[in-house]
Amino acid sequence: MKSNTTALQTSSFNTLIIFGVGILSNGDIKYYSNTPGTNDVLIASGGGYVGGDALAEKIRSFKARNGSSVDRIEISMNAQNVKTLMGKPGPGEATPLYHNFNALKSAWNLDAINNDDESIYDIASTVAFAKMLGNIGYRYTIAPYTNIRFWSTIKTQLNNGLKEPDLLLDRIYLQCYDGGAQNEPRSWQSTLGMKVVPLVWVTNDSKPSQSTTAAQAKTKFDSWNRSGSVSGGGYWNDYDIEKMRLSYQEYGDVLRSIFP
Numbered sequence: 001m002k003s004n005t006t007a008l009q010t011s012s013f014n015t016l017i018i019f020g021v022g023i024l025s026n027g028d029i030k031y032y033s034n035t036p037g038t039n040d041v042l043i044a045s046g047g048g049y050v051g052g053d054a055l056a057e058k059i060r061s062f063k064a065r066n067g068s069s070v071d072r073i074e075i076s077m078n079a080q081n082v083k084t085l086m087g088k089p090g091p092g093e094a095t096p097l098y099h100n101f102n103a104l105k106s107a108w109n110l111d112a113i114n115n116d117d118e119s120i121y122d123i124a125s126t127v128a129f130a131k132m133l134g135n136i137g138y139r140y141t142i143a144p145y146t147n148i149r150f151w152s153t154i155k156t157q158l159n160n161g162l163k164e165p166d167l168l169l170d171r172i173y174l175q176c177y178d179g180g181a182q183n184e185p186r187s188w189q190s191t192l193g194m195k196v197v198p199l200v201w202v203t204n205d206s207k208p209s210q211s212t213t214a215a216q217a218k219t220k221f222d223s224w225n226r227s228g229s230v231s232g233g234g235y236w237n238d239y240d241i242e243k244m245r246l247s248y249q250e251y252g253d254v255l256r257s258i259f260p
């Protein structure tokens, strides 16, 4: 909510992932702002978009501008209430949840839903929900930091019978910071049978030990790309770029230099 739109459009980033969204027990969707000075916003309810024009325009503008490097927008979500709602009323097209995600896709011009489940890990409901999203027209991505066996099962079931460029689960963003600091992209790629996009945490005063300057990010991405030929790189998170007054351009240039 506090991002610099121009900087995001002009610093070589091709994908933005908006953090974070959650589903309420009735199938409504809420955007949790996670930033001091802003409030959580109900964004879809009763089958329609209710998040307001200003927010929709801001999000639509990221990839709309002539010259913007951004061509893909994802929303990142937790897995709260997914299991209950996939049980009843289920993933059908007539459910409030289906209509809400359909309305949100149009209102925000979204491309993918990112699953950042870090606690529930229920296979059957995750697969049912992802397939529902696929029916709506979303791509599906994951952002694991641990539990590789769960993610491997999800990837196999969702992409069963599908081929590039029509994979449902078409990207894996791997957390290589904090709880995932020891992750080796190459070994995840080998287990998952798919390339990953490693993520590092930008300079951050809340967990300085996880801070990664642009120069350090370059060293990491370069080394991962040499050892395993990863499919890109990325950063957690924009809020810290704003708060710490970091340079979008420097972090973006690193990605462009290694993944041209």
Ligand SMILES: *[C@@H]1O[C@H](CO)[C@@H](O)[C@H](O)[C@H]1NC(C)=O
Pocket: 004, 005, 006, 007, 010
């Ligand atoms: C936003 O980013 C642009 C491009 O980098 C920069 O010119 C502008 O000063 C920034 N705006 C703010 C409020 O920081």
Ligand SMILES: *[C@@H]1O[C@H](CO)[C@@H](O)[C@H](O)[C@H]1NC(C)=O
Pocket: 066, 067
């Ligand atoms: C983008 O901008 C360039 C230069 O101003 C212009 O020639 C081109 O027509 C624009 N393209 C679109 C799709 O607006």
Ligand SMILES: *[C@@H]1O[C@H](CO)[C@@H](O)[C@H](O)[C@H]1NC(C)=O
Pocket: 222, 225, 226, 229, 230, 257, 258, 259
């Ligand atoms: C990253 O790996 C790809 C694929 O092997 C390669 O084309 C690219 O040149 C590499 N980037 C660098 C900076 O080595």
Ligand SMILES: CC(=O)N[C@H]1CO[C@H](CO)[C@@H](O)[C@@H]1O
Pocket: 204, 205, 206, 207, 239, 240, 243
């Ligand atoms: C400055 C600051 O506190 N930044 C953020 C660092 O990232 C965590 C999330 O992992 C946020 O909670 C902090 O607000």
